[in-house]
Amino acid sequence: MFIARLLVVIGALNWGLIGLFGFDLVAFLFGGQMSLISRIVYTLVGIAGVAMIADFATTRQRT
Template identity: 50%
Template structure:
């Protein structure tokens, strides 16, 4: 589970950097690397980044999912 969280976090960071470049310089790095926005590999990266963002929402809505210790139950 920790590996999946790291991989998805890296993909979300890549997506954020890509969107920053699009906003600042109108340059889509993913499209430039993989042959255009319509290229199959570029579309795959876009989908993986989107799914990674959804996966990274889970720790926000579920306490303890991010590897944080849970409080001990009261007796």
């Protein structure tokens, strides 16, 4: 779950930079115009978000 949390934080920081400054860090680091590596990073961040939703749901049910 650590990797999923890390990816969610990366995604959140990237969206924050986009919202505040119009700067897409992932595109800057891995190539703009949706390069293959950028698409992989975005996909992994999305999967991590879904994993966090599932983790939140199971944690919430336990309490």
